[in-house]
Amino acid sequence: MATNHTPYLEKGxxxxxxxxxxxxxxxxxxxxxxAAGHGLRVCLIxxxxxxxxxHGEFKILSSLPNVTLQSFGQAGWILKDISEETRKQAERxxxxxxxxxxxxxxxxxxxxxxxxxxxxxxxxxEQVIRMINAKPSYVELIMTGRGAPAELIELADLVSEIKAxxxxxxxxxxxxxxxxx
Amino acid sequence: MATNHTPYLEKGxxxxxxxxxxxxxxxxxxxxxxAAGHGLRVCLIxxxxxxxxxHGEFKILSSLPNVTLQSFGQAGWILKDISEETRKQAERxxxxxxxxxxxxxxxxxxxxxxxxxxxxxxxxxEQVIRMINAKPSYVELIMTGRGAPAELIELADLVSEIKAxxxxxxxxxxxxxxxxx
Numbered sequence: 001m002a003t004n005h006t007p008y009l010e011k012g013x014x015x016x017x018x019x020x021x022x023x024x025x026x027x028x029x030x031x032x033x034x035a036a037g038h039g040l041r042v043c044l045i046x047x048x049x050x051x052x053x054x055h056g057e058f059k060i061l062s063s064l065p066n067v068t069l070q071s072f073g074q075a076g077w078i079l080k081d082i083s084e085e086t087r088k089q090a091e092r093x094x095x096x097x098x099x100x101x102x103x104x105x106x107x108x109x110x111x112x113x114x115x116x117x118x119x120x121x122x123x124x125x126e127q128v129i130r131m132i133n134a135k136p137s138y139v140e141l142i143m144t145g146r147g148a149p150a151e152l153i154e155l156a157d158l159v160s161e162i163k164a165x166x167x168x169x170x171x172x173x174x175x176x177x178x179x180x181x
Numbered sequence: 182m183a184t185n186h187t188p189y190l191e192k193g194x195x196x197x198x199x200x201x202x203x204x205x206x207x208x209x210x211x212x213x214x215x216a217a218g219h220g221l222r223v224c225l226i227x228x229x230x231x232x233x234x235x236h237g238e239f240k241i242l243s244s245l246p247n248v249t250l251q252s253f254g255q256a257g258w259i260l261k262d263i264s265e266e267t268r269k270q271a272e273r274x275x276x277x278x279x280x281x282x283x284x285x286x287x288x289x290x291x292x293x294x295x296x297x298x299x300x301x302x303x304x305x306x307e308q309v310i311r312m313i314n315a316k317p318s319y320v321e322l323i324m325t326g327r328g329a330p331a332e333l334i335e336l337a338d339l340v341s342e343i344k345a346x347x348x349x350x351x352x353x354x355x356x357x358x359x360x361x362x
Contacts, residue, residue, distance in 0.1 A: 008359055013349055017204055021341035022196075026211030027204035030238065031360065033214055034207070037237030038359040056218030057211065064241065108360075140360055157354065159346035160202035166340040168194060173338065178189055178219040179212065179289075179321055 007138030008040045008107045013157035014132060014141045018115060018148035021162035028110045028142050029057045035140070036064050040107040043100040047093045047145075048073040048113040055181050068106070070096045073113075082120055090122035101135050108140040115145025125149050188319030189221045189288045194338035195313060195322045199296060199329035202343035209291045209323050210238045216321070217245050221288040224281040228274045228326075229254040229294040236362050249287070251277050254294075263301055271303035282316050289321040296326025306330050 015031075017024040032042045042064075049055060049071045061067050072093035074086060094117070100109045117123040128143075132155060135141060143152065153159050164170075175181055196212075198205040213223045223245075230236060230252045242248050253274035255267060275298070281290045298304040309324075313336060316322060324333065334340050345351075356362060 009357060013354070013360075015203075018346075019344070021343075022339060023198055023204065023208035023211075023341045023343070026209075026215070027207040027343075028211070029214055030204075030207030030210035033210055033241045034237035034362075035359055037240035040359050056215035059218035060214045060241075060245065153346065156347060157349045157352070158203060160204045161344040161346050162202075162204070162208075163200070163342040163344060164340075165199075165334065165342050166337060168338045171338070173194070176190060178216055178221050179194075181215075 007136075008038070009138045009140055012107070012135070012138050012140035014155060015143070015158040016148050016152060016156045017142070017144045017160050017162060018146055019160075019162035019164075020146055021164035022167060023162050024144040024146075025112050027160070028112055028144050029061070031142060032061065032067065032108065032110055035108045036067050039066060041066050041105060042108045042110070043068045043070070043106040044110040044112060045093055045097045045100060046071040046073070046112045047090065047117045050074045056178060072096070082122070087122055090117045090120075093117070094123050094127065098131050101131055101139055101141060104136065106139065108142070110142045111144070113145045114143045115147050118145075118149060119147045125151050128152060129155065188317075189219070190319050190321055193288070193316070193319050193321035195336060196324070196339040196341075197329050197333060197337045198323070198325045198341050198343060199327055200341075200343035200345075201327055202345035203348060204343050205325040205327075206293050208341070209293055209325050210242070212323060213242065213248065213289065213291055216289045217248050220247060222247050222286060223289045223291070224249045224251070224287040225291040225293060226274055226278045226281060227252040227254070227293045228271065228298045231255045237359060253277070263303070268303055271298045271301075274298070275304050275308065279312050282312055282320055282322060285317065287320065289323070291323045292325070294326045295324045296329050299326075299330060300328045306332050309333060310336065
């Protein structure tokens with residue numbers, strides 16, 4: 001549903017944060033905070049965070065008046081267990097993202113871990129391309145997750161690949177509340 | 182000055198976001214938002230942002246009660262013009278960072294663009310190593326900037342190198358308020 005809001009950006013770009021290293025979601029959250037600080041209307045769709053709303057960033061982001069959060073999937077990585085429920089969750093997440101991108105209510109839309117959903121075959125690259133083609137020009141789109149397909153890299157304006165030069169999990173250090181989630 | 186605050190983390194790690202790609206500062210800001218959401222006491226020291234306090238992330242971060250921001254340097258990249266003032270600003274930034282890391286008042290300290298100051302010779306790697314050695318174990322430290330020296334990569338627990346697969350600036354798209362600053 002289109003609104004009468006004057007678009008903040010003349011031309012919204014398509015950005016991808018991919019790669020095996022840590023920092024992809026954090027970079028998208030950092031960008032969202034910056035945009036929200038300038039008054040942009042921001043929608044973050046989490047494809048694989050589930051109901052784990054103790055994530056620290058959720059607390060801050062959900063307190064901002066011009067930020068909307070929608071979380072789907074399971075608490076862990078959806079690749080681990082592709083149940084019927086996971087499939088439904090991915091479908092709902094993609095519907096929510098499509099509505100956010102094309103509905104005229106947001107200036108920046110983040111699709112966090114969409115690449116995981118693509119790798120698992122829960123969403124197709126063609127669906128994402130159709131969404132991008134339907135995107136109003138002023139909407140900025142950020143997609144995250146390892147394993148971005150070549151077709152989306154080709155379409156994107158900005159692609160950062162985050163390489164894990166050193167990753168604490170591979171050194172036996174577990175995820176810590178407050179820092180890692 | 183030490184406080185009686187119970188440290189949030191048992192062991193704070195040292196993380197580096199480096200590389201030529203976009204997302205380094207955003208990742209650090211995203212991590213800060215997550216940490217602040219969990220009640221960690223966060224201090225961000227910006228080595229090269231200067232008085233440009235119209236950065237969108239500053240507005241949100243500075244509104245959070247447990248986040249402290251300190252900004253030094255010049256509005257642009259300090260490498261471009263290393264004046265006496267730039268040198269003094271870098272010195273002050275490093276003093277502020279040292280105080281934040283060792284003073285007991287913060288659980289997470291971000292040194293944004295410290296690598297730029299190192300590359301410019303405004304701060305030495307030895308100074309940073311001495312600071313790290315003086316760091317209480319519970320303090321988490323995040324350093325950003327392209328060109329992280331090998332000695333710091335060796336010391337760090339987490340190193341993400343952000344590669345610019347595609348960068349909009351190289352395609353003639355200029356930095357945009359609301360998204361890029």
